[in-house]
Amino acid sequence: MSVIDWTIIAVYLIWVIWDGIRLSKNTSGLEGYFLASRSLPWWAIGLSVMATQLSAITMIGTTGQGYAVGMSLLQQYYALPIAMIIIAVTFVPFFHNARIFTAYEYLEKRFDAKTRSFTALLFLFSRGLACGAVISAPAVVLSVMIGLDVTTTCLLMGVPTAIYTMFGGVQAVAWTDVKQMYLIIGGLTAACIALMLGLPETVSVGEALRIAGTTGRLQVFDFSTDPSVRYTFWTGTIGALFLFLSYFGTDQSQVQRYLTAKSIDQARSSLFMSAYWKIPLQALVMIIGVFMFLFYVFTPPPMLFNPVHDQRVRASARAGEYVALEQKFGEADAARKAAAEQFAAADRAGDRQASDAGSAAFNAEERRVQAVRAEAVTLVKEVSGDSTYNDINYVFPTFIVTHLPVGLIGLLMAAIFAAAMSTISGELSALSTSTVIDFYRRWIRDDDDEKHLLMVSKAATLFWGVLASVVAIWAAELGSLIEVVNRFGSFFYGSILGVFLLAIGWSRANSTGAFVGLITGMVVVGYVTIFTSIAFLWHNLIGAVVVFAVGMIVSELTGPRKPQSAVRRPQREV
Amino acid sequence: MTAMGKTYVKVAVVWAVTLAGLYIFQAYFTR
Numbered sequence: 001m002s003v004i005d006w007t008i009i010a011v012y013l014i015w016v017i018w019d020g021i022r023l024s025k026n027t028s029g030l031e032g033y034f035l036a037s038r039s040l041p042w043w044a045i046g047l048s049v050m051a052t053q054l055s056a057i058t059m060i061g062t063t064g065q066g067y068a069v070g071m072s073l074l075q076q077y078y079a080l081p082i083a084m085i086i087i088a089v090t091f092v093p094f095f096h097n098a099r100i101f102t103a104y105e106y107l108e109k110r111f112d113a114k115t116r117s118f119t120a121l122l123f124l125f126s127r128g129l130a131c132g133a134v135i136s137a138p139a140v141v142l143s144v145m146i147g148l149d150v151t152t153t154c155l156l157m158g159v160p161t162a163i164y165t166m167f168g169g170v171q172a173v174a175w176t177d178v179k180q181m182y183l184i185i186g187g188l189t190a191a192c193i194a195l196m197l198g199l200p201e202t203v204s205v206g207e208a209l210r211i212a213g214t215t216g217r218l219q220v221f222d223f224s225t226d227p228s229v230r231y232t233f234w235t236g237t238i239g240a241l242f243l244f245l246s247y248f249g250t251d252q253s254q255v256q257r258y259l260t261a262k263s264i265d266q267a268r269s270s271l272f273m274s275a276y277w278k279i280p281l282q283a284l285v286m287i288i289g290v291f292m293f294l295f296y297v298f299t300p301p302p303m304l305f306n307p308v309h310d311q312r313v314r315a316s317a318r319a320g321e322y323v324a325l326e327q328k329f330g331e332a333d334a335a336r337k338a339a340a341e342q343f344a345a346a347d348r349a350g351d352r353q354a355s356d357a358g359s360a361a362f363n364a365e366e367r368r369v370q371a372v373r374a375e376a377v378t379l380v381k382e383v384s385g386d387s388t389y390n391d392i393n394y395v396f397p398t399f400i401v402t403h404l405p406v407g408l409i410g411l412l413m414a415a416i417f418a419a420a421m422s423t424i425s426g427e428l429s430a431l432s433t434s435t436v437i438d439f440y441r442r443w444i445r446d447d448d449d450e451k452h453l454l455m456v457s458k459a460a461t462l463f464w465g466v467l468a469s470v471v472a473i474w475a476a477e478l479g480s481l482i483e484v485v486n487r488f489g490s491f492f493y494g495s496i497l498g499v500f501l502l503a504i505g506w507s508r509a510n511s512t513g514a515f516v517g518l519i520t521g522m523v524v525v526g527y528v529t530i531f532t533s534i535a536f537l538w539h540n541l542i543g544a545v546v547v548f549a550v551g552m553i554v555s556e557l558t559g560p561r562k563p564q565s566a567v568r569r570p571q572r573e574v
Numbered sequence: 575m576t577a578m579g580k581t582y583v584k585v586a587v588v589w590a591v592t593l594a595g596l597y598i599f600q601a602y603f604t605r
Contacts, residue, residue, distance in 0.1 A: 074596070081589040085582050206603075213603035220596045265578060275585045279592050359605075 001146055001401065001409055008410030012183075012417065013160050019179070020164020020172040029450045033169035033457055034101055034433045035260050040174055042266040046273025048177035048426070049257050050281065053274075054184060056138035056157075056420035058285060064392035066289015067296075070217030075236035076537065077282050081275035082237075083244035088268040091249040094504055096264045101437040103255040103500070110503040111511035113442070118518065119499060120438035122492050123252055124431060128464065131427045132471025137393070138420050139472060144308055145397040146413065154472040161421045162465025165428045166458050170260055173425045180418035187415030188284055191396075194404055195291035200298050200341075207344040208294045214343070214359040215366055217290050220283075228533040239537030242544050246497035248274075253430035292399055297340050299403075303329045303373060305394035309380045316383045325379065329372045336365035424468060432461040494540030495521030498547025508560035509551055517551030 027033045065073055098106050104123065108116035139153040146153070164172050199208050212218055222232045229235070248254045248271065261267035303326055304310050313322045343358030381389050400412045436457045445452070499518050502509045525543040528534055534542075555561070575583075 078593060081585050085585055088578075088582070209603045210605075213600075213605070216604070218600055218603045220600050268578065268581070272581065272585055276588055279589075279596075283596070 001413070002406045004406050005410030005413065008407065009414050009417065012414040013156065016176055016180075016418075016421065017160045017163050019176055020168040022168075023164075023172040023175055024167035024169070027167075027169040027171055027454075030101070030436075030453050030457065032171070033454055034256065034429070034437070036169070036171040036174065038260060039262060040171075040260040042261060042269035043273065044174055044178050045257050045261055045267070045270035047181045048174040048422075049254060049270060050274055050277065051177035051181040051184070051419075051422035052253060052257070052426035053278070053423075054181075054281070054285075054419055055134050055423035056142075056416050057134065059184070059188075059416050059419045060138055060141055060393050060396050062282070062285045063289040063292065063396040064394070066217070066286040067292045067395045068289075068392050070212070070215070070290060071220050071283070071286040072222060072231045074220050074279070074282055074286055075222065075231045075233055076240050077279050078233070078236040079238070079241035080244050080278050083241050083248060084271045084275040086245060087249045088271055090504055091255075091500070092258060092267050092271070093264050095255060095259060096261075096267060100259070101256075102252050102434050103250050104252070104434065104438050107499065107503060107514075108442075111499075111509075111514045115499065115511055115514050115518070116438060117442070118515070119250075119496050120434050122496065123434055126492070127251075127253065127427055127431055128467060129471060131424060131431070131464070131468040132475050134420060134423050134427070135468060135472035136475040138416060141393050141397055142413070142416065144306065144394070145401050151473050154469055157417060157420045158424065158465060158469030158472060161424045162428060162462060162469070165425045165432075165465065166461040169457075169461075170256060170429045170433075173429045174257070174260065176425065177422045180422040183411075183418045184415045184422075185281075187412045188288060190408055191400070191404070191412060192284065192288050192291060194408065195288065195295050195399075198295045198299065198403065203298070203341070203344045204348075207347050209290075210347050211297065211340050211343060211362065212290045212294055214362060215293075217293060227538060228535060230535045230537070235535050235537040239535070239539075239541055242494055242497060242540035243537060246493045246540050246544070250496050250500050251430075252434050253426045256430050256433055257426070288396070292395055295399070295403075298337055300330070300333055302398065303376050304380065305391040305398045306389075307394075307398075309384055309386075309389060309391070313380055313383050318379060318383055322376070322379060325372060325376050329369065329376070332365065332368040332372050336362065336369050339365045424465075428461055428464050428468065431464040432457055435460040435464070492518075492522045492525070492543070494525060494543025495547050497540065498544040498551065501544060501548050502551040506548070506552055506555070509555045510558060510561045512558045513551040513553075513555030516554045517547040517549075520550045521547035 027036075029037075031037050062073065095103065095106060098109060100106050100109075102120065104116045104120040107119055135154050135157050136150075139150055139157060142148075143150045143153040148156075164176060168176075196205055199205065203211075209218065222229070223234070224232045225234060226232075258267040258270055261270055302310070313319065316322075339358065339362040343355065343362045346354035346358045377389060377391075381387055397416075400409055404412065436453060440456055440460070441453060495518055498521050499514050502514055502517060521543045524546045525539050528539060528542055529536070
C-alpha cells in the first residue's frame with residue numbers, strides 16, 4: 001500500500017479517537033454514559049444499529065460468499081422487517097416503560113434475580129468471546145493484505161475502539177457509528193462502481209449479470225423444504241424471524257441502542273430504518289461479491305487468494321505440482337473467459353439457441369476452473385497441515401489492494417476498520433452496561449454514588465476492550481476453536497428469547513417456570529445442534545418454543561403467578 | 575388507524591415490494 005493509503009487509514013484512526021473523546025463531555029452520570037440520557041434522535045440510533053450489525057466479517061466474508069456461491073445468503077434477512085414490527089409492538093414499550101438500563105433487568109422485575117443474572121451471564125460470556133472473533137477474523141485477513149502482523153492489526157482495531165467507547169460511552173458509540181456507517185456505505189458503493197467499470201467494454205452490466213445468473217449466483221429465492229439446507233425462503237422467513245426477534249428483542253447490544261431514544265415512537269422509528277434498508281444493504285454487499293466473480297471471469301484471478309499459503313506451497317517440496325496446477329488453472333480460466341464472451345455475444349444478439357449453448361459451455365468451463373482450484377486447495381491443506389484452509393475471506397481484500405487506485409485502497413481499508421470498530425464499540429458498551437448494572441450495582445454496591453459507578457463503568461469498558469483484544473490475538477492462533485466457542489453461544493440465543501416471550505406473553509408464568517424452561521431449551525438446542533443436521537436458523541425457533549412450552553407447564557404445576565400481580569402493561573404514550 | 579399503525583402497514587408494504595423486486599431480478603437474470 002502507498003503512503004497516501006496509509007495516511008488515510010491513520011487519519012481515520014486518529015479522527016475516530018478524537019471524535020469519541022470529544023463526545024465524552026456529554027456523559028454525566030450513569031444514564032448519560034449508558035443511555036445518552038435517553039436523548040438520541042431516531043435516525044442516529046437507526047444508523048448506529050445498522051452499523052453494529054454490519055461488521056468487518058460481513059464486508060469481507062459476505063462479499064467472499066457472494067463471489068463463491070452467490071446471493072442465496074440474502075434470504076436470511078427476509079424476516080427482518082416483520083421481526084421489527086413485532087418488536088416495535090411488544091418489546092419496545094415494555095422496555096421503555098420499565099425505565100431500565102439492560103434487557104435482563106426487566107427479567108428481575110418480572111421473575112427473579114436468578115433468571116436475570118443467569119441470562120446476563122450468558123450474554124457476557126457469549127458476547128465477550130464473540131467480540132474477540134469480531135476483531136480476529138478480519139485482522140487475520142487484513143494483516144496479510146497490509147503487511148502488518150496479526151497482533152498489531154488486532155490492536156489497531158481494538159485499542160482505539162476501547163478508548164473512545166470508554167471515554168464517550170454510548171453517546172460516542174452511536175455518533176461515531178453514524179459517521180462510520182457513511183464511510184462504509186461510501187466505500188461499498190465505490191467498490192461496486194469500480195467493479196462495474198472493470199468489466200470489459202464489450203460486455204454490458206446486464207449481460208454480465210446474465211452470466212452470473214446462469215451459474216445460479218443470483219438465486220435469491222430457494223423454496224426447498226429440506227430442513228438441512230441452510231439458506232431457503234423458509235429458513236429466512238420463519239427460522240430467521242426468531243433469530244431477529246432474539247437479537248433485536250433481547251440482546252443488550254441492540255436493546256441498549258433503542259433505550260437511548262427520546263420516546264417509544266422514536267425507538268420504533270429507529271428499528272424501522274433497519275426494516276427498510278437492511279435487505280437492500282445486504283444485497284449491495286452480496287452483489288459486490290457477484291461482480292467480483294464477473295470481474296475475475298474477464299481478468300485473470302490468482303489461483304488462490306491467500307498469498308501466505310501460496311508462498312508456502314511454492315517454497316515446499318511440492319512446488320512443481322503447484323506450478324503444473326497453475327498452468328492448468330490458467331488454461332481453464334482462459335477457456336472460461338472465451339465461453340463468457342461467446343455467451344454474452346449470443347445474449348446480445350437475442351439468439352436464444354446460441355445463448356442456451358453458450359450458457360452450458362460457460363458452466364462447463366466454470367466447473368473446470370473450480371475443479372482445478374479444489375485440487376490446489378487440497379494441495380495447500382496437505383502441505384500446510386491446515387485442514388480448515390479457506391481463502392474466501394481474502395477475495396475482496398485481494399481485489400482492493402491489487403485492482404483499485406491509490407486513495408480508494410485506503411478508503412476501503414478504513415471502511416473495513418470502521419465496520420469492525422462500529423461493531424466492537426456497540427458490544428463493549430453493552431458488555432460494560434450489563435457488568436455494572438446487572439452485577440456490580442445489583443450484587444456488590446447498590447448506592448447512588450454516581451461518580452463511583454461511572455468510574456467503575458469506564459473501567460469495565462476498558463476491561464472488556466482489553467479482554468476482546470487478548471481473545472482476538474489468541475483466537476487468531478487457535479482459529480477453529482473459537483468457532484466452536486461461538487457456536488456454543490448460539491445454543492442459548494433462542495432460549496433467551498423464549499424467556500422474554502414468556503415474561504411478556506404469559507402473565508401466569510412464574511420464576512421457576514422461566515428458569516426450568518430456559519435450562520431445558522438450552523439442552524434441547526444443544527442436542528439438536530450436535531446430533532441432527534437441522535440448519536442453524538431453525539435452532540432459535542426450537543429454543544424459543546421449548547422454553548415457552550416448558551415454562552408454561554412448569555408454572556402451572558408449581559403455582560402460577562396471579563394475573564393481577566403480573567407486571568403492569570405499558571400505558572399508551574402521551 | 576393511528577400514525578404508528580400506518581407506519582407498520584408501510585413497513586409491510588415496502589417489505590413485500592422489496593421481495594417482489596428481488597424475485598423479478600432473479601427471474602430476469604436467471605433463465
